[in-house]
Amino acid sequence: MKHIPEKMRAVILTGHGGIDKLRYVEDYTVPKPNKGEVLVRVSASSVNNTDINTRIAWYADAVTEGVTMSSGESGFGDTIGTSSGWSRSALKFPRIQGADICGEIVAVGDGVSTQTIGTRILADVWIRDSVNPLDRSKIGCVGSECDGGFAEYVVIPFTCAQPIRSSLSDLELASFPCAYTTAENLVSRSRVGADDTVLITGASGGVGSAAIQLCKRRGAAVIGMAGIAKHSMLESIGADALLPRQVDDLAAELVPYTGDGRVDIVLDTVGGSQFGKLIHQLRPEGRYASCGAIAGPIVSFDVRDLIYQDLEFYGGTIPLPHVFKDLVNYIERNEIKPIVAKAYDLEQLPAAQKDFMTKQAVGKIVVKVSR
Amino acid sequence: MKHIPEKMRAVILTGHGGIDKLRYVEDYTVPKPNKGEVLVRVSASSVNNTDINTRIAWYADAVTEGVTMSSGESGFGDTIGTSSGWSRSALKFPRIQGADICGEIVAVGDGVSTQTIGTRILADVWIRDSVNPLDRSKIGCVGSECDGGFAEYVVIPFTCAQPIRSSLSDLELASFPCAYTTAENLVSRSRVGADDTVLITGASGGVGSAAIQLCKRRGAAVIGMAGIAKHSMLESIGADALLPRQVDDLAAELVPYTGDGRVDIVLDTVGGSQFGKLIHQLRPEGRYASCGAIAGPIVSFDVRDLIYQDLEFYGGTIPLPHVFKDLVNYIERNEIKPIVAKAYDLEQLPAAQKDFMTKQAVGKIVVKVSR
Numbered sequence: 216m217k218h219i220p221e222k223m224r225a226v227i228l229t230g231h232g233g234i235d236k237l238r239y240v241e242d243y244t245v246p247k248p249n250k251g252e253v254l255v256r257v258s259a260s261s262v263n264n265t266d267i268n269t270r271i272a273w274y275a276d277a278v279t280e281g282v283t284m285s286s287g288e289s290g291f292g293d294t295i296g297t298s299s300g301w302s303r304s305a306l307k308f309p310r311i312q313g314a315d316i317c318g319e320i321v322a323v324g325d326g327v328s329t330q331t332i333g334t335r336i337l338a339d340v341w342i343r344d345s346v347n348p349l350d351r352s353k354i355g356c357v358g359s360e361c362d363g364g365f366a367e368y369v370v371i372p373f374t375c376a377q378p379i380r381s382s383l384s385d386l387e388l389a390s391f392p393c394a395y396t397t398a399e400n401l402v403s404r405s406r407v408g409a410d411d412t413v414l415i416t417g418a419s420g421g422v423g424s425a426a427i428q429l430c431k432r433r434g435a436a437v438i439g440m441a442g443i444a445k446h447s448m449l450e451s452i453g454a455d456a457l458l459p460r461q462v463d464d465l466a467a468e469l470v471p472y473t474g475d476g477r478v479d480i481v482l483d484t485v486g487g488s489q490f491g492k493l494i495h496q497l498r499p500e501g502r503y504a505s506c507g508a509i510a511g512p513i514v515s516f517d518v519r520d521l522i523y524q525d526l527e528f529y530g531g532t533i534p535l536p537h538v539f540k541d542l543v544n545y546i547e548r549n550e551i552k553p554i555v556a557k558a559y560d561l562e563q564l565p566a567a568q569k570d571f572m573t574k575q576a577v578g579k580i581v582v583k584v585s586r
Numbered sequence: 587m588k589h590i591p592e593k594m595r596a597v598i599l600t601g602h603g604g605i606d607k608l609r610y611v612e613d614y615t616v617p618k619p620n621k622g623e624v625l626v627r628v629s630a631s632s633v634n635n636t637d638i639n640t641r642i643a644w645y646a647d648a649v650t651e652g653v654t655m656s657s658g659e660s661g662f663g664d665t666i667g668t669s670s671g672w673s674r675s676a677l678k679f680p681r682i683q684g685a686d687i688c689g690e691i692v693a694v695g696d697g698v699s700t701q702t703i704g705t706r707i708l709a710d711v712w713i714r715d716s717v718n719p720l721d722r723s724k725i726g727c728v729g730s731e732c733d734g735g736f737a738e739y740v741v742i743p744f745t746c747a748q749p750i751r752s753s754l755s756d757l758e759l760a761s762f763p764c765a766y767t768t769a770e771n772l773v774s775r776s777r778v779g780a781d782d783t784v785l786i787t788g789a790s791g792g793v794g795s796a797a798i799q800l801c802k803r804r805g806a807a808v809i810g811m812a813g814i815a816k817h818s819m820l821e822s823i824g825a826d827a828l829l830p831r832q833v834d835d836l837a838a839e840l841v842p843y844t845g846d847g848r849v850d851i852v853l854d855t856v857g858g859s860q861f862g863k864l865i866h867q868l869r870p871e872g873r874y875a876s877c878g879a880i881a882g883p884i885v886s887f888d889v890r891d892l893i894y895q896d897l898e899f900y901g902g903t904i905p906l907p908h909v910f911k912d913l914v915n916y917i918e919r920n921e922i923k924p925i926v927a928k929a930y931d932l933e934q935l936p937a938a939q940k941d942f943m944t945k946q947a948v949g950k951i952v953v954k955v956s957r
Contacts, residue, residue, distance in 0.1 A: 506893055508893070513887070513889075521901035523673065527898065527900055531896065
């Protein structure tokens with residue numbers, strides 16, 4: 216059994232605000248697993264929008280609080296609300312963020328077999344009640360409702376620790392959980408199938424590039440929207456056609472690829488002023504699914520498109536429990552591949568987030584946690 | 587066999603525009619049923635928003651055409667677009683409108699048994715292909731893609747003519763098809779169940795009052811929004827609680843009835859500036875379904891509500907084929923009751939529509955067609 220120290224390296228979030236609210240420390244107390252829990256030695260994590268959204272309180276209750284978020288090129292304003300987690304509830308500080316965890320079980324609490332010690336695991340992003348995994352009041356997100364992967368050790372429920380057999384490196388595996396669970400949730404809710412043409416916005420981001428692969432895995436035709444500099448990379452991971460990040464006449468841009476200028480499904484991570492156009496280009500009985508709104512959360516559209524085309528819109532945050540298990544299967548069968556843009560050391564997390572926010576990378580920025 | 591005349595009384599729509607585009611005539615040629623069709627002697631029809639929407643071309647392609655519809659107290663602007671039917675395709679004129687048809691089969695085309703002559707029927711609003719009833723390119727709406735109930739005789743596919751056994755009058759039966767099919771489609775798509783609290787906007791209208799009954803039939807709790815003068819009437823048909831048509835603080839208004847100020851489902855016929863508030867008061871995993879936007883089609887909302895509450899939005903125009911059959915069952919079992927506000931003679935249709943557009947009535951304005 217490996218030696219477990221008393222103290223560990225960690226990046227802690229001390230409160231809502233700017234990047235200065237992230238503090239790198241080397242003397243944080245290593246947690247102990249309680250009943251049904253395991254202690255994981257974290258080898259790798261990655262950077263996600265949700266870490267930044269939570270830090271700047273972007274999830275705040277805009278309509279109730281009367282706050283409209285600003286949104287610059289980076290996609291993030293700095294306005295701070297009062298109920299600031301994704302679930303509209305308040306966060307506890309200090310908090311160790313990091314939704315992605317790849318590592319190894321090094322100790323167990325009561326009720327978990329010691330034989331699991333040494334298992335290489337990927338952690339489910341979503342912590343659930345073991346009796347009723349669908350009870351939303353008891354669902355939490357790793358790095359938000361409990362501590363996450365930006366520390367050398369983390370305690371998670373054993374049921375979240377999914378054993379994984381793969382030739383991929385820990386850094387590569389850490390690129391999957393949050394982005395791919397989110398993307399597969401959208402793909403699954405919007406029922407992507409082999410006959411569908413899917414338009415993916417923000418196609419070069421973590422969720423967008425995941426969605427390209429997960430739609431291709433189902434046999435769909437994929438059109439991505441992303442900065443032109445990233446097009447060749449996105450073609451190489453399977454996009455059938457690519458459009459710029461913003462277009463004036465979306466219908467006209469789609470005609471060469473879809474004939475009628477329309478698509479069956481839109482998977483959106485962008486939101487903002489383009490929303491109404493995306494909806495208008497959906498075919499009858501088309502589906503729209505969204506997991507983010509980096510271009511701005513207040514959107515408008517023509518509700519006649521929803522009504523008379525019998526459209527469906529889906530929000531995608533908490534997936535059904537099978538989604539993460541499916542994802543691990545896809546990884547083990549090499550049906551999807553990691554897209555790692557860059558790796559940073561744990562103590563460089565503020566720099567990693569700044570890099571992330573420039574949106575220059577294609578795929579994921581990962582974080583080396585253990586030395 | 588009853589005598590079938592050569593000519594009939596009818597109200598024909600001569601083109602898109604004002605109420606002057608409706609012309610009452612007494613010498614319109616009685617149509618003949620082709621293969622698979624029946625001739626129905628129409629006893630009663632009723633007034634629906636769709637007749638007016640089609641006449642004023644409200645369904646026009648606002649985003650593509652760059653037209654924003656105006657919307658007054660009556661809910662209807664007069665701007666005219668180019669692709670003006672509900673399905674974005676052009677209408678043929680002259681057209682006999684009237685989505686609702688109650689009457690009797692008086693003649694049959696090839697392939698339909700003459701034994702069906704004399705059958706009292708209620709017509710399905712949606713005409714479908716007999717081979718593939720789900721093929722949307724072959725689905726039409728009675729009174730839009732083919733002639734409807736504002737004439738003494740109409741030809742419809744035999745498969746649309748649903749026999750009905752009921753002690754209700756023809757005028758009462760004619761109040762059901764369009765409004766109740768639309769309402770049941772919303773109720774069905776949004777999966778209203780006994781544990782749900784449902785907020786219904788425009789609750790005094792044809793679809794709204796239908797939705798109240800159809801939600802109560804499933805055991806849900808119903809909160810209606812309507813002009814205060816109509817509240818006692820809506821209570822009498824089953825609404826558990828009532829709010830004014832527009833409220834400043836929807837959350838606060840809902841608290842006395844729902845504790846948390848939220849609801850599970852919103853069924854909306856109104857749209858307009860209230861849209862974002864309705865969405866914001868949905869509980870996690872809540873559903874929004876809409877079939878109309880009488881207060882204006884361009885709406886805005888906070889897409890974070892959709893995303894982080896895992897909401898679902900449904901447009902409701904063309905129902906699955908079982909919906910109308912279900913409805914006829916509910917009528918025959920007296921599980922729902924007709925709400926007839928007023929009756930007009932066929933030649934008074936323009937006056938009936940003017941009355942309808944003042945939105946003073948609770949329930950349906952019906953039209954006596956046969957003398």
